[in-house]
Amino acid sequence: xxxxxxxxxxxxxxxxxxxxxxxxxxxxxxxxxxxxxxxxxxxxxxxxxxxxxxxxxxxxxxxxxxxxxxxxxxxxxxxxxxxxxxxxxxxxxxxxxxxxxxxxxxxxxxxxxxxxxxxxxxxxxxxxxxxxxxxxxxxxxxxxxxxxxxxxxxxxxxxxxxxxxxx
Numbered sequence: 001x002x003x004x005x006x007x008x009x010x011x012x013x014x015x016x017x018x019x020x021x022x023x024x025x026x027x028x029x030x031x032x033x034x035x036x037x038x039x040x041x042x043x044x045x046x047x048x049x050x051x052x053x054x055x056x057x058x059x060x061x062x063x064x065x066x067x068x069x070x071x072x073x074x075x076x077x078x079x080x081x082x083x084x085x086x087x088x089x090x091x092x093x094x095x096x097x098x099x100x101x102x103x104x105x106x107x108x109x110x111x112x113x114x115x116x117x118x119x120x121x122x123x124x125x126x127x128x129x130x131x132x133x134x135x136x137x138x139x140x141x142x143x144x145x146x147x148x149x150x151x152x153x154x155x156x157x158x159x160x161x162x163x164x165x166x167x
Contacts, residue, residue: 001028003055003152006118006134008110010069010076018129021122022081026090029074032056034095036065042098054152058109068104116141117154124157 004021007013014022035050037043039060050056059066071092078090092099120142123130131139149158 001031001050001053001055001152003028003032004118004122005073005110006115006122008108008115010073011080013073014076014080016130016133017077017080017122018126018133019084019086021125022077022084023086023088025077026074026081029070029077030090030092032059033067033070033074033092033099036060036067036070037095037098037102039063040065040102042102043095054150054155058152061105061109064105065102066105066107066109067099067102069108071099113148114150114153116145117148117150120147121154121157 002021002024004017004025005013006016014025017025031050032053032055034043035053035056036059038045038047039051039056040063059070074092081088116138119130119134119138123134123139123142134142147154147157149155
C-alpha cells in the first residue's frame with residue numbers, strides 16, 4: 001500500500017502526482033478508508049488486510065481517525081483524475097453512509113517532515129517528473145536534509161539502502 005501526500009493540501013498533492021501514481025492513489029486511498037472502517041467495526045466482513053499497515057494506523061489515530069481529511073484527499077485525487085480527462089470511475093458511494101456517523105479528528109496527521117519525505121520518495125521513483133513538478137527550494141530541501149525514517153512512507157529506502165544510501 002502506497003499513499004503519496006507530498007503536501008498537507010489535498011489538491012496540491014493530487015495535482016503534483018504523475019498519472020501512474022494518481023491512478024493508484026484513488027484505489028489505495030479507498031483501501032485505507034475501508035481498513036479504518038473495518039477497524040472501527042463499521043464494515044463487518046472477514047477481511048483484515050492492511051489493519052496494521054503504518055498508514056492505516058497513522059490515519060486511524062487510535063480510534064479517533066483523521067477520516068474527513070483522508071476522504072478529502074481521496075476526493076481530490078478523483079477530481080484531479082477527471083480534470084486530466086482520464087476515464088475510470090471510483091467513488092465512496094458504496095460506503096459513504098458508513099462514514100457519516102464517524103466522529104473524525106480535526107486536522108490531519110502530517111507534518112512538514114512527512115511532506116519532505118514524501119517528496120523524496122517521489123523524486124526517487126520518477127526523477128524526470130518530480131524534479132520538474134516540485135519547486136526548486138523543495139528539491140533543494142530534499143537533498144540537503146538528512147532523511148528521516150517514517151514507517152509506511154519511506155521505510156523501503158532505509159531497508160534497501162536506496163539510491164541515496166540513507167543511514
